[in-house]
Amino acid sequence: MNINTLLKTLVETESPSHDKSAVDRVGVIVADExxxxxxxxxxxSNKExxxxxxxxxxxxxxxxxxLQPSILILCHMDTVFPLGTIQKTPYREEGGKIFGPGTLDMKAGIVIALAAVESAQRSGLKRSVTLLCTSDEEIGSHTSRALIESLAKESALVLVMEGALLDxxxxxxxxxTGGFxxxxxxxxxxxxxxHQAGRNAIEEMSHQVIAIQKLTDYEKQTTVNVGVMRGGTVSNVVPEDARIEVDVRVMQPGEWERLESEMKNLKPVLDGTSIEVAGEFNRPPMPFDERMKSTFEKAKSIAARIGMELTAGGTGGASDGNFVAPLGIPLLDGMGAVGEGYHSEREFIFADSLEQKAKLIAELIEKW
Ligand SMILES: [Zn+2]
Known part of the structure; x- marks a missing residue:
């Protein structure tokens, strides 16, 4: 397999999460490989x-x-980019970098996984490898979560092919992650x-926004972000409704519960207004706990034997690794290409990280 050609094909086959037929076109290519x-x-199959x-x-x-439990490799085929993004930011290789929508997140991850399997097969596969490419990671993995969890439970190691950090x-x-x-x-x-008969929903919401933003606690690594605000119709009408969307990130146990109870107990400041709150906790935290530490150390020593130095980092962003973490299965995330610019048109990978990461994963498959 030529990994650059395959990557180009996958990037040029755009696959926004909500477009079933587009994502299925990537699925056909991947199944073929x-x-x-x-x-x-x-x-x-999925309907939606x-x-x-x-x-x-x-x-x-x-x-x-x-005889030995399988190694599970997790990829997703959907991206956050609408169809047509490829015309604005075409696939291109320049100065050792590869640009294009979804290169880093995570078309490159799929290519690396396939190349790693091919390379592990050349040296004689000693254990089975399960490769799952899902279609809805960017929109919460609602149809894939149960499958991810059940496959993870029968695996010795789970590798998540999201991009690595820039270093x-x-x-x-x-x-x-969760949201309200x-x-x-x-x-x-x-x-x-x-004017006096009106009850201004935007004014009331403004009080709430300030209270909600204050639920952030950097010491506990909890962040709350009011990211979307809508209200009113035209300027000469006292607005009847206002609505916000809130993103929540937590690291510590109990923090989601704290936020949920604070949010459910929000009280209106202005007489004659009311508040409705709905929340969903989507992905549990993936902490750097004892199990993660020992999994990382083992991977580090395997990598060292082929002259690669692994370093550990983390991010406020979630992945399907978050679903695996609470199961207590050894897990390594950020196993995909190296690059930056997630979810933006600046997204790129370092071209040489394709081969390097494929080599690393082939080695992990062989030696784990
Ligand atoms: Zn991703």
């Missing part, structure tokens, strides 16, 4: 979002099949003729 490597491929593609690569010696560090911790939407109801009235 898996079959070329001799994988047993299963397509798990793209299908998930699962492959099992069996060891060279069938007698050892299933090449793996992601050994990630914050948990808050709606304030006031009372509409003519801004000139009947």
């Amino acid at each position: 898996m079959r070329k490597l001799g994988g047993q491929v299963k397509v798990i 979002t793209g299908d998930h593609v699962l492959a099992r690569f069996s060891p060279a010696q069938p007698s050892t099949f299933d 090449g560090s793996l992601k050994t911790w990630r914050k948990g 939407s808050v709606t304030v109801h006031g009372r509409a009235a003519h801004a000139g003729g009947d």
Whole structure:
């Protein structure tokens, strides 16, 4: 397999999460590559979002099949970019960097995983490798979470192919994520003729926004961000409704519960207004705990034998690794390409990290 050609094909096949047929086009290419490597491929269909593609690569010696738990590699095929982004920011290689929507997050991860399997097969696969490419990671993994968890439970190690940090560090911790939407109801009235009879929902929401922002606690690594605010219709009407969307990131146990209870107890400041709060905790935190420490140390010593130095880092961003973390299965995240500019048109990877990471993963498959 030519990894650069495959990466170009995958990046140019755009795959926004909400466009099922677009994501399925990537699924077809990926399934095809898996079959070329001799994988047993299963397509798990979805109605609303793209299908998930699962492959099992069996060891060279069938007698050892299933004696050792599999290594699970997690990829996602969807991206945050709408169709047509590729026209604005085409796939291009320049000065050792590869640009294009979804290169880092995570078309490169898929290519690296396939290349690693191919390379591990060349030296004789000693244990089975399971490769799961999902379709809805960027929108919360609602249709893939159960599958990820059940495959992880029967695995010896889970590798998440999200991009590494810019300095090449793996992601050994990630914050948990959740969100709230808050709606304030006031009372509409003519801004000139009947001002006093109105109850301004935007004014009420402004009090709430300040209270909500204050729930951030940097010491506990908890952040709360009112990211979207909408309200009112036209300037000469006292606004009846206002709505905000709030992003929440937590690292420590109990923090989500603290926020949830604070949010559910928000009280209106202005008479005659009311507040509605809905919240969802999407991904639990992935802490740098004892298990993560020992998994990282083991990977580090395996990498050192092929002359690679692994370093540990972390991020407030979540991944499917967050679902695996609470299961207590050894887990390594940030195993994909090295680069930066996540979810922006600046996104790029360092071209040479494709080969390097494929080599690292092949080694982990062999030596774990
Ligand atoms: Zn991703």
